[in-house]
Amino acid sequence: MLWRKNLTTTNDVITVENLSKSFGNLEVIKNISFSVHRGEVLGIIGPSGSGKSTLLRCICQLEKVSGGSVSICGSTMVKDGVYAEKNELRRIGLDVGLVFQNFNLFPHFSVLRNITEAQQIVLGRDKDHSREIAMDLLKKMNLETKALSYPCELSGGQQQRVSIARALALKPQVLFFDEPTSALDPELTGEILSVIRDLAKEKMTMVVVTHEMSFARDTSDSLIFMDGGVIVEQGNPREVIETPREERTKAFLRRFNKN
Template sequence: MNERPVIQLEKISKSYGTFKVLSDVDLSVAAGEVLAIIGSSGSGKSTLLRCINYLEPPDTGIVTVGDTRLDGEIPPTRQQLYALRKNIGMVFQSFNLFPHMSVLRNVSLAQERTLGRSRKEADAISLDFLNRVGLAEKAHEYPARCSGGQQQRIAIARALALGPNVMLFDEPTSALDPELGLEVLAVMRELAESGMTMIVVTHEMSFAGNVSDHVMFMADGKVVEYGNSKEVLGNPQTPRAKRFLRAVNER
Protein backbone atom coordinates (compact mmCIF):
# COMPACT_ATOMS: atom_id res chain seq x y z
CA MET A 1 0.00 0.00 0.00
CA ASN A 2 1.48 3.32 -1.08
CA GLU A 3 -0.84 5.54 0.94
CA ARG A 4 0.69 7.30 3.91
CA PRO A 5 -0.25 5.57 7.18
CA VAL A 6 -2.91 7.16 9.38
CA ILE A 7 -0.79 6.47 12.47
CA GLN A 8 3.00 6.34 12.50
CA LEU A 9 5.12 5.89 15.61
CA GLU A 10 8.90 6.20 15.37
CA LYS A 11 11.21 5.14 18.21
CA ILE A 12 8.70 5.89 20.98
CA SER A 13 10.21 5.63 24.46
CA LYS A 14 8.68 6.39 27.85
CA SER A 15 10.05 6.07 31.38
CA TYR A 16 8.67 6.65 34.86
CA GLY A 17 11.70 7.46 36.95
CA THR A 18 14.22 4.69 36.34
CA PHE A 19 11.58 2.27 35.01
CA LYS A 20 11.47 2.16 31.20
CA VAL A 21 7.88 1.42 30.14
CA LEU A 22 8.41 1.74 26.38
CA SER A 23 11.63 1.27 24.46
CA ASP A 24 12.00 2.41 20.83
CA VAL A 25 8.55 1.29 19.64
CA ASP A 26 7.86 1.63 15.92
CA LEU A 27 4.37 1.22 14.50
CA SER A 28 2.50 1.97 11.29
CA VAL A 29 -1.29 1.67 10.90
CA ALA A 30 -3.04 2.17 7.56
CA ALA A 31 -6.49 3.65 6.98
CA GLY A 32 -9.19 1.11 7.78
CA GLU A 33 -6.78 -1.25 9.50
CA VAL A 34 -7.57 -2.94 12.82
CA LEU A 35 -4.54 -3.65 14.99
CA ALA A 36 -4.78 -5.74 18.15
CA ILE A 37 -2.06 -5.28 20.76
CA ILE A 38 -1.61 -8.20 23.14
CA GLY A 39 0.78 -9.05 25.95
CA SER A 40 1.05 -9.53 29.68
CA SER A 41 0.03 -6.86 32.18
CA GLY A 42 2.81 -4.31 32.54
CA SER A 43 4.18 -4.84 29.04
CA GLY A 44 3.50 -1.22 28.01
CA LYS A 45 0.37 -1.72 25.91
CA SER A 46 -1.86 0.86 27.60
CA THR A 47 0.97 3.37 27.92
CA LEU A 48 1.57 3.10 24.19
CA LEU A 49 -2.08 3.99 23.49
CA ARG A 50 -1.85 6.95 25.84
CA CYS A 51 1.28 8.15 24.07
CA ILE A 52 -0.57 8.15 20.74
CA ASN A 53 -3.08 10.74 21.95
CA TYR A 54 -0.59 12.43 24.28
CA LEU A 55 -2.40 11.64 27.50
CA GLU A 56 1.12 10.43 28.36
CA PRO A 57 3.62 12.37 26.22
CA PRO A 58 6.51 10.15 25.11
CA ASP A 59 9.99 11.10 26.32
CA THR A 60 11.47 10.58 22.88
CA GLY A 61 10.23 9.60 19.42
CA ILE A 62 7.79 10.88 16.83
CA VAL A 63 4.00 10.48 16.88
CA THR A 64 2.22 11.21 13.58
CA VAL A 65 -1.57 11.00 13.31
CA GLY A 66 -2.97 12.23 10.00
CA ASP A 67 -1.24 15.53 9.24
CA THR A 68 -0.14 16.16 12.84
CA ARG A 69 3.44 15.28 13.74
CA LEU A 70 4.72 15.63 17.30
CA ASP A 71 8.27 15.18 18.56
CA GLY A 72 8.41 13.79 22.09
CA GLU A 73 11.39 16.01 22.93
CA ILE A 74 9.54 19.24 22.00
CA PRO A 75 6.53 20.27 24.13
CA PRO A 76 3.42 20.44 21.90
CA THR A 77 1.39 23.60 21.52
CA ARG A 78 -2.29 23.67 22.47
CA GLN A 79 -3.13 23.88 18.76
CA GLN A 80 -1.06 20.78 18.00
CA LEU A 81 -2.77 18.81 20.78
CA TYR A 82 -6.19 19.87 19.52
CA ALA A 83 -5.30 18.87 15.95
CA LEU A 84 -4.05 15.50 17.21
CA ARG A 85 -6.95 14.68 19.50
CA LYS A 86 -9.75 15.76 17.18
CA ASN A 87 -8.72 12.81 15.00
CA ILE A 88 -8.70 10.29 17.85
CA GLY A 89 -11.47 8.71 19.90
CA MET A 90 -10.52 6.69 22.97
CA VAL A 91 -12.44 4.17 25.05
CA PHE A 92 -11.00 3.08 28.39
CA GLN A 93 -11.49 0.09 30.69
CA SER A 94 -13.64 2.26 32.96
CA PHE A 95 -16.57 3.97 31.30
CA ASN A 96 -15.90 7.49 32.65
CA LEU A 97 -19.54 8.57 32.37
CA PHE A 98 -20.94 11.43 34.45
CA PRO A 99 -23.37 9.77 36.91
CA HIS A 100 -25.45 12.93 37.42
CA MET A 101 -26.14 13.38 33.69
CA SER A 102 -28.45 11.46 31.42
CA VAL A 103 -27.02 9.14 28.80
CA LEU A 104 -27.90 11.69 26.09
CA ARG A 105 -26.17 14.51 28.00
CA ASN A 106 -23.08 12.33 28.48
CA VAL A 107 -22.78 11.88 24.72
CA SER A 108 -23.67 15.47 23.77
CA LEU A 109 -21.59 17.46 26.24
CA ALA A 110 -18.19 16.69 24.67
CA GLN A 111 -19.49 17.71 21.24
CA GLU A 112 -20.68 21.06 22.57
CA ARG A 113 -17.45 21.74 24.47
CA THR A 114 -14.99 20.41 21.91
CA LEU A 115 -16.66 21.03 18.55
CA GLY A 116 -18.88 23.99 19.41
CA ARG A 117 -22.09 22.27 18.35
CA SER A 118 -25.38 23.61 19.63
CA ARG A 119 -27.23 21.45 22.13
CA LYS A 120 -29.92 20.68 19.55
CA GLU A 121 -27.39 19.61 16.92
CA ALA A 122 -25.34 17.59 19.43
CA ASP A 123 -28.44 15.81 20.74
CA ALA A 124 -29.50 14.82 17.22
CA ILE A 125 -26.04 13.40 16.50
CA SER A 126 -25.95 11.69 19.91
CA LEU A 127 -29.26 9.94 19.27
CA ASP A 128 -27.96 8.73 15.94
CA PHE A 129 -24.88 7.17 17.54
CA LEU A 130 -26.82 5.77 20.49
CA ASN A 131 -29.06 4.10 17.94
CA ARG A 132 -25.99 2.75 16.19
CA VAL A 133 -24.83 1.03 19.39
CA GLY A 134 -28.38 -0.18 20.10
CA LEU A 135 -29.15 2.13 23.03
CA ALA A 136 -31.40 4.92 21.74
CA GLU A 137 -34.07 3.87 24.24
CA LYS A 138 -31.64 4.62 27.11
CA ALA A 139 -31.10 8.27 26.08
CA HIS A 140 -32.99 9.76 29.01
CA GLU A 141 -31.86 7.24 31.63
CA TYR A 142 -28.91 7.78 33.97
CA PRO A 143 -25.78 5.60 33.70
CA ALA A 144 -26.58 3.82 36.98
CA ARG A 145 -29.69 2.38 35.31
CA CYS A 146 -27.54 0.79 32.60
CA SER A 147 -25.53 -2.42 32.72
CA GLY A 148 -21.75 -2.35 32.42
CA GLY A 149 -21.94 -3.46 28.80
CA GLN A 150 -24.45 -0.72 28.05
CA GLN A 151 -22.27 1.88 29.75
CA GLN A 152 -19.29 0.87 27.66
CA ARG A 153 -21.37 1.10 24.49
CA ILE A 154 -22.44 4.60 25.58
CA ALA A 155 -18.77 5.49 25.98
CA ILE A 156 -18.15 4.23 22.43
CA ALA A 157 -21.07 6.33 21.12
CA ARG A 158 -19.65 9.38 22.90
CA ALA A 159 -16.26 8.90 21.25
CA LEU A 160 -17.75 8.28 17.80
CA ALA A 161 -19.99 11.34 17.99
CA LEU A 162 -16.85 13.52 17.90
CA GLY A 163 -16.10 12.25 14.40
CA PRO A 164 -12.64 10.71 14.91
CA ASN A 165 -10.63 9.10 12.12
CA VAL A 166 -9.04 6.66 14.57
CA MET A 167 -10.44 4.77 17.56
CA LEU A 168 -8.23 3.56 20.42
CA PHE A 169 -9.62 0.90 22.78
CA ASP A 170 -7.82 0.13 26.03
CA GLU A 171 -9.07 -3.30 27.15
CA PRO A 172 -12.71 -2.20 26.77
CA THR A 173 -14.16 -5.50 28.00
CA SER A 174 -11.82 -6.25 30.92
CA ALA A 175 -14.23 -4.85 33.53
CA LEU A 176 -17.21 -6.77 32.12
CA ASP A 177 -18.44 -10.30 32.55
CA PRO A 178 -18.23 -12.40 29.35
CA GLU A 179 -21.85 -11.95 28.30
CA LEU A 180 -21.77 -8.16 28.61
CA GLY A 181 -18.37 -8.12 26.94
CA LEU A 182 -19.88 -9.75 23.88
CA GLU A 183 -22.22 -6.75 23.46
CA VAL A 184 -19.25 -4.41 23.30
CA LEU A 185 -17.25 -6.67 20.98
CA ALA A 186 -20.22 -6.82 18.60
CA VAL A 187 -20.22 -3.01 18.33
CA MET A 188 -16.46 -3.01 17.78
CA ARG A 189 -16.81 -5.65 15.08
CA GLU A 190 -19.38 -3.47 13.29
CA LEU A 191 -17.02 -0.51 13.54
CA ALA A 192 -14.22 -2.55 11.99
CA GLU A 193 -16.51 -3.68 9.18
CA SER A 194 -17.48 -0.06 8.50
CA GLY A 195 -13.81 0.78 7.82
CA MET A 196 -12.86 2.55 11.05
CA THR A 197 -9.13 2.57 11.78
CA MET A 198 -8.73 0.94 15.20
CA ILE A 199 -6.03 0.01 17.68
CA VAL A 200 -7.30 -2.35 20.37
CA VAL A 201 -5.39 -3.39 23.48
CA THR A 202 -7.12 -6.63 24.38
CA HIS A 203 -7.01 -10.02 26.04
CA GLU A 204 -9.86 -11.20 23.78
CA MET A 205 -7.95 -13.58 21.51
CA SER A 206 -10.99 -14.50 19.44
CA PHE A 207 -11.53 -10.82 18.60
CA ALA A 208 -7.85 -10.40 17.81
CA GLY A 209 -7.90 -13.43 15.53
CA ASN A 210 -11.21 -12.86 13.77
CA VAL A 211 -11.51 -9.07 13.51
CA SER A 212 -8.05 -7.52 13.54
CA ASP A 213 -5.82 -7.41 10.47
CA HIS A 214 -2.58 -7.47 12.43
CA VAL A 215 -1.50 -8.45 15.93
CA MET A 216 1.38 -6.89 17.82
CA PHE A 217 2.74 -8.77 20.83
CA MET A 218 4.52 -6.65 23.44
CA ALA A 219 6.71 -7.60 26.39
CA ASP A 220 8.90 -5.46 28.64
CA GLY A 221 8.03 -2.29 26.72
CA LYS A 222 9.15 -3.65 23.35
CA VAL A 223 7.51 -5.06 20.24
CA VAL A 224 8.44 -8.74 20.31
CA GLU A 225 6.32 -9.94 17.41
CA TYR A 226 4.13 -8.32 14.75
CA GLY A 227 2.30 -9.71 11.75
CA ASN A 228 -0.88 -11.10 10.23
CA SER A 229 -3.29 -11.87 13.07
CA LYS A 230 -3.90 -15.52 12.29
CA GLU A 231 -0.19 -16.16 11.72
CA VAL A 232 0.94 -14.54 14.97
CA LEU A 233 -1.79 -16.18 17.04
CA GLY A 234 -1.63 -19.56 15.29
CA ASN A 235 2.11 -19.85 14.77
CA PRO A 236 4.11 -17.42 16.94
CA GLN A 237 7.80 -17.24 16.07
CA THR A 238 9.39 -16.07 19.31
CA PRO A 239 9.72 -18.06 22.54
CA ARG A 240 8.19 -15.19 24.55
CA ALA A 241 5.08 -15.00 22.34
CA LYS A 242 4.75 -18.80 22.35
CA ARG A 243 4.86 -18.84 26.15
CA PHE A 244 2.25 -16.08 26.47
CA LEU A 245 -0.19 -17.60 23.98
CA ARG A 246 0.19 -21.07 25.49
CA ALA A 247 -0.71 -19.61 28.89
CA VAL A 248 -3.74 -17.82 27.42
CA ASN A 249 -4.98 -20.92 25.59
CA GLU A 250 -4.52 -23.24 28.59
CA ARG A 251 -6.44 -21.04 31.03
Protein backbone atom coordinates in the same frame (compact mmCIF):
# COMPACT_ATOMS: atom_id res chain seq x y z
CA MET B 1 6.40 24.78 9.74
CA LEU B 2 8.07 21.76 11.32
CA TRP B 3 4.84 20.60 12.92
CA ARG B 4 3.05 20.36 9.60
CA LYS B 5 5.70 18.02 8.23
CA ASN B 6 4.19 14.73 7.18
CA LEU B 7 5.84 11.67 8.71
CA THR B 8 3.32 9.35 7.06
CA THR B 9 2.34 8.23 3.63
CA THR B 10 -1.12 9.26 2.47
CA ASN B 11 -2.50 5.89 3.57
CA ASP B 12 -1.10 6.07 7.11
CA VAL B 13 -3.29 7.42 9.89
CA ILE B 14 -0.71 6.80 12.62
CA THR B 15 3.06 6.51 12.46
CA VAL B 16 5.08 5.83 15.60
CA GLU B 17 8.87 5.95 15.37
CA ASN B 18 11.26 4.93 18.17
CA LEU B 19 8.77 5.83 20.88
CA SER B 20 9.97 5.57 24.46
CA LYS B 21 8.39 6.38 27.81
CA SER B 22 9.91 6.31 31.28
CA PHE B 23 8.51 6.91 34.73
CA GLY B 24 11.57 8.00 36.65
CA ASN B 25 14.16 5.27 36.15
CA LEU B 26 11.56 2.76 34.95
CA GLU B 27 11.46 2.51 31.16
CA VAL B 28 8.04 1.13 30.22
CA ILE B 29 8.13 1.77 26.44
CA LYS B 30 11.37 1.08 24.58
CA ASN B 31 11.93 2.34 21.03
CA ILE B 32 8.63 1.13 19.59
CA SER B 33 7.85 1.74 15.92
CA PHE B 34 4.75 0.86 13.88
CA SER B 35 2.16 2.36 11.57
CA VAL B 36 -1.59 2.02 11.15
CA HIS B 37 -3.16 2.39 7.72
CA ARG B 38 -6.49 4.03 7.02
CA GLY B 39 -9.36 1.63 7.57
CA GLU B 40 -7.13 -0.88 9.35
CA VAL B 41 -7.68 -2.56 12.73
CA LEU B 42 -4.45 -3.01 14.67
CA GLY B 43 -4.69 -5.46 17.56
CA ILE B 44 -2.28 -5.30 20.50
CA ILE B 45 -1.91 -8.23 22.88
CA GLY B 46 0.47 -9.04 25.70
CA PRO B 47 0.68 -9.67 29.44
CA SER B 48 -0.34 -7.13 32.05
CA GLY B 49 2.42 -4.58 32.62
CA SER B 50 3.84 -4.96 29.11
CA GLY B 51 3.24 -1.29 28.26
CA LYS B 52 0.15 -1.66 26.07
CA SER B 53 -2.05 0.87 27.87
CA THR B 54 0.84 3.31 28.33
CA LEU B 55 1.47 3.17 24.59
CA LEU B 56 -2.13 4.16 23.89
CA ARG B 57 -2.04 6.91 26.49
CA CYS B 58 1.10 8.37 24.91
CA ILE B 59 -0.46 8.48 21.44
CA CYS B 60 -3.65 10.03 22.88
CA GLN B 61 -1.65 12.73 24.73
CA LEU B 62 -2.59 11.44 28.19
CA GLU B 63 1.07 10.72 28.91
CA LYS B 64 4.10 12.65 27.71
CA VAL B 65 6.60 10.61 25.73
CA SER B 66 10.26 10.51 26.74
CA GLY B 67 11.52 10.20 23.18
CA GLY B 68 10.60 9.35 19.63
CA SER B 69 8.09 10.67 17.11
CA VAL B 70 4.35 10.32 16.56
CA SER B 71 2.28 11.61 13.67
CA ILE B 72 -1.48 11.39 13.28
CA CYS B 73 -3.27 11.95 9.97
CA GLY B 74 -0.15 13.47 8.48
CA SER B 75 0.49 16.00 11.26
CA THR B 76 3.39 15.66 13.66
CA MET B 77 2.37 15.49 17.31
CA VAL B 78 5.89 14.97 18.63
CA LYS B 79 9.21 14.69 16.81
CA ASP B 80 12.32 13.33 18.53
CA GLY B 81 10.69 13.98 21.89
CA VAL B 82 9.75 17.61 21.13
CA TYR B 83 6.04 18.40 21.02
CA ALA B 84 4.13 20.64 18.67
CA GLU B 85 2.59 23.87 19.89
CA LYS B 86 -0.51 23.68 22.09
CA ASN B 87 -2.98 24.75 19.43
CA GLU B 88 -1.62 22.14 17.04
CA LEU B 89 -1.75 19.46 19.73
CA ARG B 90 -5.36 20.31 20.42
CA ARG B 91 -6.22 20.06 16.72
CA ILE B 92 -4.41 16.74 16.39
CA GLY B 93 -6.19 15.47 19.51
CA LEU B 94 -9.54 15.92 17.80
CA ASP B 95 -8.57 13.20 15.31
CA VAL B 96 -8.23 10.65 18.13
CA GLY B 97 -10.85 8.94 20.28
CA LEU B 98 -10.18 6.68 23.28
CA VAL B 99 -12.55 4.17 24.87
CA PHE B 100 -11.42 3.37 28.40
CA GLN B 101 -11.58 0.13 30.35
CA ASN B 102 -13.92 1.51 33.00
CA PHE B 103 -16.28 3.58 30.84
CA ASN B 104 -15.45 6.99 32.44
CA LEU B 105 -19.00 8.27 32.05
CA PHE B 106 -20.21 11.24 34.08
CA PRO B 107 -22.48 9.63 36.70
CA HIS B 108 -24.56 12.79 37.24
CA PHE B 109 -25.28 13.21 33.49
CA SER B 110 -27.93 11.32 31.57
CA VAL B 111 -26.81 9.04 28.76
CA LEU B 112 -27.84 11.71 26.26
CA ARG B 113 -25.90 14.46 28.01
CA ASN B 114 -22.83 12.23 28.31
CA ILE B 115 -22.77 12.14 24.51
CA THR B 116 -23.79 15.75 23.78
CA GLU B 117 -21.65 17.58 26.33
CA ALA B 118 -18.27 17.16 24.59
CA GLN B 119 -19.79 17.93 21.21
CA GLN B 120 -20.98 21.31 22.45
CA ILE B 121 -17.93 22.20 24.53
CA VAL B 122 -15.13 20.80 22.36
CA LEU B 123 -16.60 21.19 18.86
CA GLY B 124 -19.02 24.05 19.45
CA ARG B 125 -22.02 22.22 18.01
CA ASP B 126 -25.43 23.57 18.88
CA LYS B 127 -27.76 21.67 21.17
CA ASP B 128 -30.09 20.35 18.47
CA HIS B 129 -27.29 19.13 16.21
CA SER B 130 -25.52 17.47 19.14
CA ARG B 131 -28.71 15.76 20.20
CA GLU B 132 -29.39 14.51 16.66
CA ILE B 133 -25.94 12.97 16.42
CA ALA B 134 -26.25 11.45 19.89
CA MET B 135 -29.61 9.86 19.14
CA ASP B 136 -28.34 8.44 15.83
CA LEU B 137 -25.42 6.85 17.67
CA LEU B 138 -27.62 5.51 20.45
CA LYS B 139 -29.81 3.90 17.82
CA LYS B 140 -26.69 2.38 16.26
CA MET B 141 -25.82 0.96 19.69
CA ASN B 142 -29.40 -0.27 20.29
CA LEU B 143 -29.71 2.12 23.23
CA GLU B 144 -32.14 4.76 21.97
CA THR B 145 -34.60 3.91 24.78
CA LYS B 146 -31.89 4.65 27.37
CA ALA B 147 -31.24 8.27 26.37
CA LEU B 148 -32.68 9.73 29.58
CA SER B 149 -31.28 7.02 31.86
CA TYR B 150 -28.23 7.53 34.07
CA PRO B 151 -25.09 5.35 33.96
CA CYS B 152 -25.97 3.65 37.26
CA GLU B 153 -29.15 2.37 35.64
CA LEU B 154 -27.28 0.58 32.86
CA SER B 155 -25.43 -2.71 32.67
CA GLY B 156 -21.67 -2.65 32.17
CA GLY B 157 -22.10 -3.56 28.53
CA GLN B 158 -24.58 -0.75 28.01
CA GLN B 159 -22.27 1.74 29.72
CA GLN B 160 -19.42 0.71 27.46
CA ARG B 161 -21.62 1.12 24.38
CA VAL B 162 -22.45 4.65 25.58
CA SER B 163 -18.75 5.39 25.96
CA ILE B 164 -18.15 4.17 22.41
CA ALA B 165 -20.99 6.39 21.16
CA ARG B 166 -19.51 9.35 23.03
CA ALA B 167 -16.14 8.81 21.35
CA LEU B 168 -17.71 8.41 17.91
CA ALA B 169 -19.77 11.59 18.36
CA LEU B 170 -16.61 13.66 17.98
CA LYS B 171 -15.95 11.98 14.62
CA PRO B 172 -12.32 10.93 15.25
CA GLN B 173 -10.17 9.63 12.43
CA VAL B 174 -8.91 6.79 14.62
CA LEU B 175 -10.44 5.12 17.65
CA PHE B 176 -8.41 3.49 20.42
CA PHE B 177 -9.80 0.81 22.72
CA ASP B 178 -7.95 0.06 25.95
CA GLU B 179 -9.11 -3.44 26.91
CA PRO B 180 -12.77 -2.48 26.39
CA THR B 181 -14.14 -5.74 27.82
CA SER B 182 -11.87 -6.14 30.86
CA ALA B 183 -14.42 -4.63 33.29
CA LEU B 184 -17.32 -6.70 31.96
CA ASP B 185 -18.80 -10.03 32.94
CA PRO B 186 -17.99 -12.70 30.31
CA GLU B 187 -21.59 -12.79 29.07
CA LEU B 188 -21.49 -9.05 28.32
CA THR B 189 -18.17 -9.19 26.46
CA GLY B 190 -19.74 -10.39 23.22
CA GLU B 191 -21.95 -7.34 22.75
CA ILE B 192 -18.96 -4.97 22.89
CA LEU B 193 -16.88 -7.11 20.56
CA SER B 194 -19.83 -7.15 18.17
CA VAL B 195 -19.91 -3.34 18.13
CA ILE B 196 -16.18 -3.22 17.35
CA ARG B 197 -16.61 -5.80 14.60
CA ASP B 198 -19.35 -3.67 13.05
CA LEU B 199 -17.07 -0.63 13.14
CA ALA B 200 -14.33 -2.68 11.47
CA LYS B 201 -16.76 -3.60 8.67
CA GLU B 202 -17.38 0.13 8.23
CA LYS B 203 -13.61 0.60 7.85
CA MET B 204 -13.17 2.66 11.00
CA THR B 205 -9.46 2.91 11.75
CA MET B 206 -8.92 1.34 15.18
CA VAL B 207 -6.22 0.25 17.61
CA VAL B 208 -7.54 -2.34 20.05
CA VAL B 209 -5.69 -3.55 23.14
CA THR B 210 -7.39 -6.79 24.11
CA HIS B 211 -7.07 -10.10 25.94
CA GLU B 212 -9.65 -11.69 23.64
CA MET B 213 -7.40 -13.81 21.44
CA SER B 214 -10.03 -15.11 19.03
CA PHE B 215 -11.31 -11.58 18.51
CA ALA B 216 -7.78 -10.27 17.91
CA ARG B 217 -7.13 -13.08 15.44
CA ASP B 218 -10.35 -12.74 13.48
CA THR B 219 -10.96 -8.97 13.50
CA SER B 220 -7.51 -7.38 13.33
CA ASP B 221 -5.76 -6.66 10.06
CA SER B 222 -2.40 -6.75 11.82
CA LEU B 223 -1.33 -7.76 15.31
CA ILE B 224 1.37 -6.74 17.77
CA PHE B 225 2.51 -8.83 20.73
CA MET B 226 4.19 -6.69 23.40
CA ASP B 227 6.19 -7.67 26.45
CA GLY B 228 8.54 -5.70 28.64
CA GLY B 229 7.86 -2.48 26.78
CA VAL B 230 8.94 -3.77 23.37
CA ILE B 231 7.28 -5.31 20.34
CA VAL B 232 8.27 -8.96 20.49
CA GLU B 233 6.38 -10.06 17.39
CA GLN B 234 4.06 -8.50 14.85
CA GLY B 235 2.38 -9.46 11.62
CA ASN B 236 -0.62 -11.36 10.32
CA PRO B 237 -2.96 -11.97 13.30
CA ARG B 238 -3.64 -15.62 12.49
CA GLU B 239 0.06 -16.36 12.07
CA VAL B 240 1.05 -14.54 15.28
CA ILE B 241 -1.57 -16.36 17.36
CA GLU B 242 -1.58 -19.81 15.73
CA THR B 243 2.04 -20.17 14.60
CA PRO B 244 4.13 -17.63 16.54
CA ARG B 245 7.84 -17.46 15.76
CA GLU B 246 9.17 -16.07 19.04
CA GLU B 247 9.49 -18.21 22.16
CA ARG B 248 8.10 -15.42 24.36
CA THR B 249 4.97 -15.22 22.22
CA LYS B 250 4.58 -19.00 22.35
CA ALA B 251 4.90 -18.99 26.15
CA PHE B 252 2.31 -16.24 26.54
CA LEU B 253 -0.21 -17.94 24.31
CA ARG B 254 0.30 -21.31 26.02
CA ARG B 255 -0.38 -19.75 29.40
CA PHE B 256 -3.35 -17.85 28.04
CA ASN B 257 -4.88 -20.97 26.50
CA LYS B 258 -4.54 -22.82 29.79
CA ASN B 259 -6.68 -20.12 31.42
